[in-house]
Amino acid sequence: MSDLSVDGFKSSEIIEAIHAFLSTANETERQSQIKKTNGIIEFRISNAEKKEAVWTLDLKKTGKVTKGPAKPKADVTLLMTDDVFQQLADGKLNGQKAFMSGKLKTKGNMMLATKLDGVLKAAKATAKL
Amino acid sequence: MSLSLLVNNADCGPGNALQGLSKRFDQDRGLQQDHFGAGQAGPSRQGFRTQNNPTGRDAEVARFFAGSPSTQPGQQDLSHHPSHFDVSELQRSLPGYNSPQVQTPNTFGPASMRAPATNAWAADFLQMGPAPSSSGMQARVQTPPSAISSPVNAQGPMQWQPQYMNRMNQFSPMTTQSLPAQMQAPHNVVDWDKEFQMHEAALAPEQHILNETVAKPPIDDSELARTAGMLIDHVKDEQNPKFQNSQFLTLMRQLRDHEVVVEGDKMIAAEQASGSVASTSSKGKGKSLPLGSDFSESLRGADRLFGPNEGAAAAQLHERVAQVAQETENDRYFREENEAYKKYWDEDRQQASAPGASTAQTQEWGALQDQWDRFEVTNTGIKPVSSYVFQTHNPYLNRNGSSTTRHHSMHASGMSRTLSESVLELEAAAQESPGDAAVWYELGVKQQENEREQKAVEALERAAELDPSYIPTYLALAISYTNDSNRMATHKAISEWIHRNPRYRDIVNEYRAQHPVDPQASLTSMFQDLIECLITIVRNDTSGLLDADVQIALAVLLNTNEEYLKAQDCFRAALSARPEDWLLYNRVGATLANSGNPTAAIDYYTRALELNPSYIRARFNLGISCINLRRHEEAAQHILDALTLQESDHAPDPSGFNEKRGVTSKALWDSLKTACLHMQKIELATLCDHYDLERFRAAFYDQA
Numbered sequence: 001m002s003d004l005s006v007d008g009f010k011s012s013e014i015i016e017a018i019h020a021f022l023s024t025a026n027e028t029e030r031q032s033q034i035k036k037t038n039g040i041i042e043f044r045i046s047n048a049e050k051k052e053a054v055w056t057l058d059l060k061k062t063g064k065v066t067k068g069p070a071k072p073k074a075d076v077t078l079l080m081t082d083d084v085f086q087q088l089a090d091g092k093l094n095g096q097k098a099f100m101s102g103k104l105k106t107k108g109n110m111m112l113a114t115k116l117d118g119v120l121k122a123a124k125a126t127a128k129l
Numbered sequence: 130m131s132l133s134l135l136v137n138n139a140d141c142g143p144g145n146a147l148q149g150l151s152k153r154f155d156q157d158r159g160l161q162q163d164h165f166g167a168g169q170a171g172p173s174r175q176g177f178r179t180q181n182n183p184t185g186r187d188a189e190v191a192r193f194f195a196g197s198p199s200t201q202p203g204q205q206d207l208s209h210h211p212s213h214f215d216v217s218e219l220q221r222s223l224p225g226y227n228s229p230q231v232q233t234p235n236t237f238g239p240a241s242m243r244a245p246a247t248n249a250w251a252a253d254f255l256q257m258g259p260a261p262s263s264s265g266m267q268a269r270v271q272t273p274p275s276a277i278s279s280p281v282n283a284q285g286p287m288q289w290q291p292q293y294m295n296r297m298n299q300f301s302p303m304t305t306q307s308l309p310a311q312m313q314a315p316h317n318v319v320d321w322d323k324e325f326q327m328h329e330a331a332l333a334p335e336q337h338i339l340n341e342t343v344a345k346p347p348i349d350d351s352e353l354a355r356t357a358g359m360l361i362d363h364v365k366d367e368q369n370p371k372f373q374n375s376q377f378l379t380l381m382r383q384l385r386d387h388e389v390v391v392e393g394d395k396m397i398a399a400e401q402a403s404g405s406v407a408s409t410s411s412k413g414k415g416k417s418l419p420l421g422s423d424f425s426e427s428l429r430g431a432d433r434l435f436g437p438n439e440g441a442a443a444a445q446l447h448e449r450v451a452q453v454a455q456e457t458e459n460d461r462y463f464r465e466e467n468e469a470y471k472k473y474w475d476e477d478r479q480q481a482s483a484p485g486a487s488t489a490q491t492q493e494w495g496a497l498q499d500q501w502d503r504f505e506v507t508n509t510g511i512k513p514v515s516s517y518v519f520q521t522h523n524p525y526l527n528r529n530g531s532s533t534t535r536h537h538s539m540h541a542s543g544m545s546r547t548l549s550e551s552v553l554e555l556e557a558a559a560q561e562s563p564g565d566a567a568v569w570y571e572l573g574v575k576q577q578e579n580e581r582e583q584k585a586v587e588a589l590e591r592a593a594e595l596d597p598s599y600i601p602t603y604l605a606l607a608i609s610y611t612n613d614s615n616r617m618a619t620h621k622a623i624s625e626w627i628h629r630n631p632r633y634r635d636i637v638n639e640y641r642a643q644h645p646v647d648p649q650a651s652l653t654s655m656f657q658d659l660i661e662c663l664i665t666i667v668r669n670d671t672s673g674l675l676d677a678d679v680q681i682a683l684a685v686l687l688n689t690n691e692e693y694l695k696a697q698d699c700f701r702a703a704l705s706a707r708p709e710d711w712l713l714y715n716r717v718g719a720t721l722a723n724s725g726n727p728t729a730a731i732d733y734y735t736r737a738l739e740l741n742p743s744y745i746r747a748r749f750n751l752g753i754s755c756i757n758l759r760r761h762e763e764a765a766q767h768i769l770d771a772l773t774l775q776e777s778d779h780a781p782d783p784s785g786f787n788e789k790r791g792v793t794s795k796a797l798w799d800s801l802k803t804a805c806l807h808m809q810k811i812e813l814a815t816l817c818d819h820y821d822l823e824r825f826r827a828a829f830y831d832q833a
Contacts, residue, residue, distance in 0.1 A: 013759060020806040024799050024814075090725035090757075124757065125800050127719035127730065127750040128580070128612045129688065 004067055006053040010082050011045045014089040014120075015055050019065045021123035030063045037119060039112040042074035047082040059119065076108035078116065089120050357384035369649075517587040520779055525557035552579055552778050559588070566596030574605050578712070579775060580746045581794050585609050593625075600629050604678060607685050608716075619689050620655055623682050627662060632676075636669045637662065653690075660686050677703035677713075684716070693724030711740035715747040718754075727754035745771045749797055756800065761807040768801045769829060776822055793820060801825075 004019055005012035022030060037059035046052045056070040080088075084103045087093040095117045098104035106113045361381050364372075372378065555572040562568055569592035576585035586609045592602045603626035610618040627637055640662050650658070663683045670676065684699035700717045707713060718733030731754050737747040748771040755764035775793045802817035810832065816825045 016807060017803075020803045023806065024802050087725075091723065092725040125753045125796075125803070127722040127753055128582070128746055129608045129685070129716045129719050 004055070004065065006067070008049065008051065009045060009047055009053050011043070011053065011055075011085045014085060014123075015043075015065055017089070018057065018119065018123045022063055022065065033119065033122060034059050034061075034063050037112070037115045039075040039109065039115070040070050040073075041112065041116060041119075042070045042077040043085070044077060044079045045082055045085055046079075057119070074108060076106055076110065076112040078113055079105040079107070088116070089124070091121070091124075351387075354385045354387055357381045361385060517584065517591060519556050519560060520553065523553050523557050523560075525554045526560060552576060564595060566592040566599045566602065569595060570599060570602045570605065573602070573609075574712075577605065577609060578741075578744055578746055579778065580749050580771065580797060581775075582609055582612055582796075586613070597625075598629060600626055601678075603629070604682060604685075607682070611685055611689050614689075616652060616656075616689055619685065620652065620659065623659055623686055626682055627659065627666075633666045633670075633679075636666050639669075640665045656686055656690055660690075675702060675706045677706040677710075680706075681713075681716075684720070688720055688723075693720050696720050697724070709740060711737040711744050711747065714740065715744065715750060718747070719750055722750065722754050722757070727757045730754050731758075743774055745774050748774070749800070752800060752804070756804055756807065759807075761804045765801060765804040765808065765813075765829070768797055768804060769826065772797050772801070772822055773826070793822065795820075 004015050022033070025033070040060050041057045043055045043057070044052055045055075054067070054069050056066050056068065056074065058064055058066070058070070060075070080098065080103060084093065084098055088095060088098060088104075093103070095104065095114060099106065099110075099113070104113070361378065364378070552572070552575050555568065555575050559565070559568045559572050569588050573585045573587075573589035573592060576582075576588055586606070589602055589606045589609060592599060593606065596602075603622045607619050607622035607626065610616075610622060627633070630637070644658060644661070646658075647654075660683065663679060663686070666679055667676075667683075670679075680699045680703035684696040684703065687693075687696035687699060697717060697720045700713060700720060704710065704713045704717060714733045714737035718730040718737065721727070721733065722730035731751060734747045734751040734754065737744055738751070741747075748767055752764045752767035752771065755761070755767060772793050775797070798817050798820055802814045805811075805814040805817060813825065813828055813832070816828060
């Protein structure tokens with residue numbers, strides 16, 4: 001896999017998917033995503049072995065996903081387990097529910113976290129009726 | 130600035146009635162402040178007379194005033210028993226009446242002391258407004274103010290209060306009920322004193338300036354009234370009774386009828402202003418406190434009731450009022466500011482009225498706009514042109530009418546769809562009989578199957594335009610809109626389908642009678658309403674047979690609402706009625722996939738493909754589910770198959786110029802690229818950008 005993935009994390013796949021979406025999308029699509037989100041989201045994902053992986057989704061300037069913490073400072077940091085992130089990405093859990101039930105913790109601009117759903121949904125191609 | 134601009138929403142830019150009104154408030158504020166210390170109140174006196182018109186509106190006004198100082202129940206009823214309010218009784222019970230000492234009021238003692246009594250009187254007088262004898266009362270009524278206020282002057286507020294209380298016991302019971310509300314006023318006396326003194330201090334040096342400008346207020350006051358009147362006219366079509374009876378509108382009516390005037394930054398009853406001019410400022414404070422809060426309350430009400438645009442404007446107005454309330458200390462600054470503002474507007478008005486080249490041009494534009502508007506509403510006016518572009522070099526065209534016979538045979542045999550039909554065939558049919566909605570509908574459905582949403586929407590919209598009563602179109606359109614996540618259009622299409630469906634006309638009419646359409650409802654509640662309507666249809670369907678179309682409509686709505694489990698149930702129910710419909714298998718699959726269950730979805734896709742191997746959409750969906758299950762290799766294969774099928778259904782263009790664009794859809798290529806990226810095959814992904822199937826296929830099989 002690419003340099004984005006971290007061994008032992010299912011979330012690597014999701015990050016890959018977001019990366020693929022952002023690199024597949026043309027300029028206007030990417031710009032619209034950046035405009036919609038307008039923030040830097042840092043993911044701190046912990047797995048069953050208590051290890052932590054950090055990714056940064058910059059939807060403020062570059063529109064890219066990178067491994068490691070945000071360089072200047074993230075607008076919001078999302079802390080959750082590998083499984084929760086997986087469920088969020090699959091659409092089995094929505095961000096608000098996860099937050100309410102304490103599965104998802106945030107640091108920083110909470111409103112920005114609500115926009116994660118939109119990014120995940122856009123990253124995932126939807127089946128047509 | 131012309132007043133038509135204030136009420137006319139047709140002009141461009143952010144201007145609208147309420148915004149304009151808020152400007153008026155700015156302007157009038159300053160001018161009304163000129164009343165402070167000035168010895169006359171022209172507009173107020175005008176208003177005084179209009180009060181006596183025994184119209185229905187006055188009854189409302191009186192009710193408003195009776196209700197506004199306090200929220201005591203039962204006060205509103207008072208206005209319906211005017212006979213109880215006989216001023217003579219009040220006069221008799223006041224001992225100071227007619228005594229000479231009393232005839233010299235208003236010149237001594239702090240003005241604020243008079244305020245409570247005058248307030249009480251004003252309220253009393255207002256409640257008498259609707260009395261049938263009110264026109265005759267005018268003369269009598271003009272004496273009481275001094276009479277009532279004078280004992281207070283002599284005795285001071287503290288002594289006055291208990292005495293007043295005692296006297297009240299002699300009043301008729303109905304009157305006593307109304308008065309306690311006014312009795313709340315004295316509690317604020319100390320505050321008024323302070324405020325009033327502050328005002329006096331602020332006003333003293335400017336007295337001479339004020340006297341100069343005092344002559345002007347009547348004009349502006351009537352302008353405010355006119356504006357309010359136009360606002361009312363503008364919203365008179367509004368049917369909502371809640372809105373019609375809202376305090377905001379009542380206030381606007383009062384402004385129009387000069388029953389309320391703007392005093393400084395408050396609004397007060399006209400009678401009060403005329404009652405005792407010297408104490409205007411203190412009274413303005415006392416009386417306007419409850420009114421002010423009422424006004425902002427009614428504004429809040431207006432926020433809720435207006436549409437989003439006007440709501441925003443109302444919010445702005447609201448904000449202004451709040452600001453104005455804060456800025457009492459800054460009155461002096463604002464007076465100067467308003468002076469400049471008024472000058473600016475006067476100049477502006479002069480410019481506007483000056484006949485010149487700009488006016489002629491404006492008239493010309495206006496005339497053009499009028500003509501255009503008239504043209505647009507006619508039947509022959511501009512409509513969005515159906516932009517469906519047929520493929521060129523269609524071999525099915527001009528085949529001696531064979532495609533027409535194909536359709537005839539199809540209708541004769543009663544078959545709805547055939548496997549062998551291609552998009553080209555249907556396009557040829559549509560070109561040969563461009564007025565046949567059914568052909569366009571079938572073309573649209575076929576384009577949906579072929580994963581060309583845009584073309585499908587174009588064809589279906591054309592079908593709906595040609596024959597609005599051909600209802601299957603709306604259902605297909607709703608599905609296309611759902612795929613484009615266009616919720617508004619989905620709602621509209623399903624709504625059309627329900628209301629045009631002859632089979633359920635009775636049920637729908639019955640439902641609509643119970644649940645009238647609320648034009649101001651949010652999109653979510655509109656969806657809920659339609660879902661309820663469909664459920665009612667299902668319940669009341671006595672035929673005993675399950676109508677798959679109703680289930681599909683319901684499922685589409687639920688799907689758009691992201692209630693995937695329910696949507697899935699509905700699609701399954703529809704499937705039980707039409708077990709051979711591959712479209713339905715795909716829809717169940719898509720619903721499953723979107724709710725995060727791609728494994729189950731794959732089974733349904735597979736079944737759909739068994740029934741119709743050339744069903745491109747199902748193949749594409751299968752590919753997406755494979756991507757979501759991280760089976761990227763498989764996904765790429767499915768999407769490539771879908772692309773190959775899509776390409777096969779197009780006419781080879783001998784010129785070979787850019788022919789493949791528009792035949793294969795971008796969504797497929799994008800998904801293919803995603804799959805390739807997941808497979809770490811960058812060179813394949815770059816090939817996707819060129820939409821070159823030939824080269825991609827070669828490279829793909831080469832690598833695999």
